[in-house]
Amino acid sequence: MALQSNRLDLEAKSRQLSLRLLHSQTAADGYDSAGDSFYNTDAFANYQNFPSLFAAGSDPEKAIAQLDGHNVPSPHGENVLADSNDKRVMHECDPECDTQGCYGKGPTQCIACKHYRLDDACVSRCPPRSFANQGAVCWPCHESCETCVGPGQDSCLTCAPAHLLVADLAVCLQQCPDGYWEDSESSVCRPCAAHCSTCSDKADSCTSCEHHLVLHNGTCLASCPPSYFETEDYSCAKCHSSCDTCEGPAETQCVNLSPFELFLEG
Known part of the structure; x- marks a missing residue:
């Protein structure tokens, strides 16, 4: 009877020791079995987030760090940063991405643009015959405009080839309307004098x-x-x-x- 009691005491002590070892191991791996949180964040205290970087390589999940607007110098070459185990390579975001970072490599992977957005890409300026709207998105000018401040025909700053700018109306036409004369040196239609219905060469x-x-x-x-x-x-x-x-x-x-x-x- 005493022998059976001793055996039960030894088994109980063995189970307690196993539980203590398991708790110690899970805490070291970042899990807190005793707390309210699934993760023990203290275990990740030595991890560092990288601004303006995205991860690519053996890990299939793309990662974005909390950004502070500064770039991290690359020990492996320009715009490249490898992690300690060389399983993932960190690339700097495209220069046209703003400080919010990116999802991947190239100007189409920015979270937000530093300057302007054209379709799905971030660009430093809108291309010819387009303008930036209030949301910094590039939109096409009217077909008669070379440069413009809006999408309408009456928003031209300069004209497409074979068009003349009616200066005071901000429209581009292929010939000057009545009441205007063609200034051929500047390709601009200028108003005639007030008493003229039509004029040529000069206002009066x-x-x-x-x-x-x-x-x-x-x-x-x-x-x-x-x-x-x-x-x-x-x-x-x-x-x-x-x-x-x-x-x-x-x-x-x-x-x-x-x-x-x-x-x-x-």
């Missing part, structure tokens, strides 16, 4: 006038000067030399004779 060189005015020598007037009459196309033409005022170009269309003709008749 009128080729037609507003409805209540008549055209005389490139200028728009309220009425034709002496010795001129108004034509059907609202321009001024010279009277016959014998007329002071007239209704047409013929000698018989004088309204008043010229002083010289009056002198001859007198």
